[in-house]
Amino acid sequence: MGGIIAVIFLGVCAGMAAAGVPTMALIFGLMVVFRLGIRGTWAEYAHLGAPRDACDAWDCWALARTVRLKAHGADFASSISIFSAGPPRMSFFTSKKPRVRLARWSLYLSTGLAFGAVLIPLFLGACVFSAPGYNGPVSDHFDGERFHNLEPFGEKSFGDVMKWRWTSSKTPWPDKRGLPPGPPPPRRVEGEELRVTFVNHATVLIQTAGLNILTDPVWSERTSPVSWAGPKRQKDAGILYEDLPPIDLVVISHNHYDHLDIATLKKLSADHAPLILVPLGNAALLQANGIANARDLDWWESVDVAPGVRATFTRCQHWSSRGTRDRFKTLWGGFAFETPGGLVYYSGDTGFGTFYNEVRERFGRPRLALLPIGAYEPRWFMKSAHQNPEEAVQAHNVLQPLVSLGVHWGTWQLTDEGMDAPVVALDAALENAGLTPEDFWVLDNGQGRDVPAMP
Numbered sequence: 118m119g120g121i122i123a124v125i126f127l128g129v130c131a132g133m134a135a136a137g138v139p140t141m142a143l144i145f146g147l148m149v150v151f152r153l154g155i156r157g158t159w160a161e162y163a164h165l166g167a168p169r170d171a172c173d174a175w176d177c178w179a180l181a182r183t184v185r186l187k188a189h190g191a192d193f194a195s196s197i198s199i200f201s202a203g204p205p206r207m208s209f210f211t212s213k214k215p216r217v218r219l220a221r222w223s224l225y226l227s228t229g230l231a232f233g234a235v236l237i238p239l240f241l242g243a244c245v246f247s248a249p250g251y252n253g254p255v256s257d258h259f260d261g262e263r264f265h266n267l268e269p270f271g272e273k274s275f276g277d278v279m280k281w282r283w284t285s286s287k288t289p290w291p292d293k294r295g296l297p298p299g300p301p302p303p304r305r306v307e308g309e310e311l312r313v314t315f316v317n318h319a320t321v322l323i324q325t326a327g328l329n330i331l332t333d334p335v336w337s338e339r340t341s342p343v344s345w346a347g348p349k350r351q352k353d354a355g356i357l358y359e360d361l362p363p364i365d366l367v368v369i370s371h372n373h374y375d376h377l378d379i380a381t382l383k384k385l386s387a388d389h390a391p392l393i394l395v396p397l398g399n400a401a402l403l404q405a406n407g408i409a410n411a412r413d414l415d416w417w418e419s420v421d422v423a424p425g426v427r428a429t430f431t432r433c434q435h436w437s438s439r440g441t442r443d444r445f446k447t448l449w450g451g452f453a454f455e456t457p458g459g460l461v462y463y464s465g466d467t468g469f470g471t472f473y474n475e476v477r478e479r480f481g482r483p484r485l486a487l488l489p490i491g492a493y494e495p496r497w498f499m500k501s502a503h504q505n506p507e508e509a510v511q512a513h514n515v516l517q518p519l520v521s522l523g524v525h526w527g528t529w530q531l532t533d534e535g536m537d538a539p540v541v542a543l544d545a546a547l548e549n550a551g552l553t554p555e556d557f558w559v560l561d562n563g564q565g566r567d568v569p570a571m572p
C-alpha cells in the first residue's frame with residue numbers, strides 16, 4: 118500500500134468518528150468515481166494488444182508509481198508507468214481525457230475531504246469546544262493541571278476509541294420519539310415527603326422539603342457540541358420543559374454533553390434562576406455562557422442549599438472533556454443531599470468503585486440512591502467509566518438504600534448495548550442478588566413516584 122492509501126485510510130478512520138456518515142459517503146462516492154475513471158485508462162493500453170482482462174491486477178492505490186498490467190502475451194510489458202509522458206504511455210496527472218480528468222479531480226477532492234475530516238474536527242475541537250481548565254491549588258486528585266481518579270482508572274487513548282469504533286457491533290435502537298410525556302409533577306413536595314420523577318437519561322427531578330432539585334438537566338435534541346451532529350434523542354424528555362415546577366437547585370455531575378447542556382442551563386437560568394452546583398472548574402464555563410449562580414465544588418465540599426437541606430459533592434470514578442484539549446481539566450462527581458426526610462444520593466456518571474463505601478460511611482444509609490445502569494458495552498472500553506447493571510446492584514448492596522433508581526439509559530445511544538438491555542440485565546442481577554424490582558426501581562420516561570419513608 119502506498120502513501121495515498123495511508124493518508125486516505127487515516128482520514129477515513131478519523132472522519133468516520135468525527136465527521137459522521139454523510140461526509141464519508143461523499144468521500145467513498147468520489148473514490149468510486151476515481152476508480153471508474155482509472156478503469157477508463159485501460160483503453161489507453163488497448164493499442165498495445167492487451168486484452169481487457171489483462172488489466173485486472175492494477176493497483177490504483179500505487180498510482181504514484183505504476184499501474185501493473187498482467188502480461189497475457191509474450192509481447193506485452195508486465196509493468197508500464199502511467200506517469201511518464203509520451204505514447205504509448207500517458208500521464209494520470211496531465212491527461213486531458215475527460216474520464217481521467219474526472220478521476221484525477223475525484224482523487225484530489227476525496228483526499229482533501231479525508232484530510233478535512235481529520236483536521237477540521239481536531240481544529241474545532243481544540244479551539245472552540247474545549248472548556249476552560251480549572252486553576253487552583255494542587256490536591257490529592259489535582260496536579261495543578263489535570264484531575265485524576267483516586268482508584269485505578271483505565272484512561273482510553275485515541276487508538277482505543279478507533280479500535281472501539283471499528284470493532285464495535287452496535288445493537289440498533291428503536292425510535293421511541295413521540296411517546297406521550299409524563300404528567301406535570303407537583304409544584305412542591307413539603308416536609309419529609311420525597312418524590313422522584315425520571316425525566317430520562319441522567320435528568321431526574323427530586324422534590325422534598327419544599328425544594329425542587331434537577332440533576333444533569335438536558336432537554337436538547339443532541340448530546341454534542343453542535344446542534345447538527347452527534348447522538349440524537351431516541352426518546353423525548355419525559356417531562357415537558359413547560360411543565361417543570363419552579364426549579365431551586367440544579368446539580369451537574371460533570372461536563373460531558375449528556376450531563377452538562379448549555380442550552381438547557383441557559384433556559385433554566387433565565388426561567389427559574391436556580392443555584393447551580395458544578396464540579397470544580399465548570400463555573401467558569403457557565404459564566405462564559407452568561408449563566409448566573411453557578412458554584413464550583415470540590416469532592417466532599419458542602420453547601421447549605423435551604424433550611425435543613427445540605428448538598429455535598431461526592432467522589433466517583435469518571436473523567437471530563439468537552440473538546441480535544443480539556444480532558445480531565447475539570448472535576449466529576451456525584452451529590453449527597455441531606456434532607457429532613459433522609460439522604461438522597463446521586464452517584465454521578467461512574468464506574469464501580471470503593472467510593473460507595475466512603476459515601477455510606479460518611480452519610481449513612483440513603484433513602485433514595487440514583488445509580489447509573491446504562492452505557493456499559495463493550496466492557497473492555499467502558500468498564501472504568503461506566504458501571505453495568507450488575508455493578509449497580511453491587512453498589513446498591515454497599516449503600517443499602519431503602520430504594521435505588523436506575524438512571525443513565527434508554528435516551529441517547531452512546532454505547533453498544535440495546536436500548537432496553539440495561540433493564541433486562543438489571544432484572545437478572547437483582548434476581549441473582551436476592552433482590553426485587555421493588556428494591557431497585559426502573560421508571561418509565563416521565564414517570565414519577567413517591568419514595569416511602571425510612572422505617
Ligand SMILES: [Zn+2]
Binds near residue numbers: 373466
Ligand atoms: Zn460522562
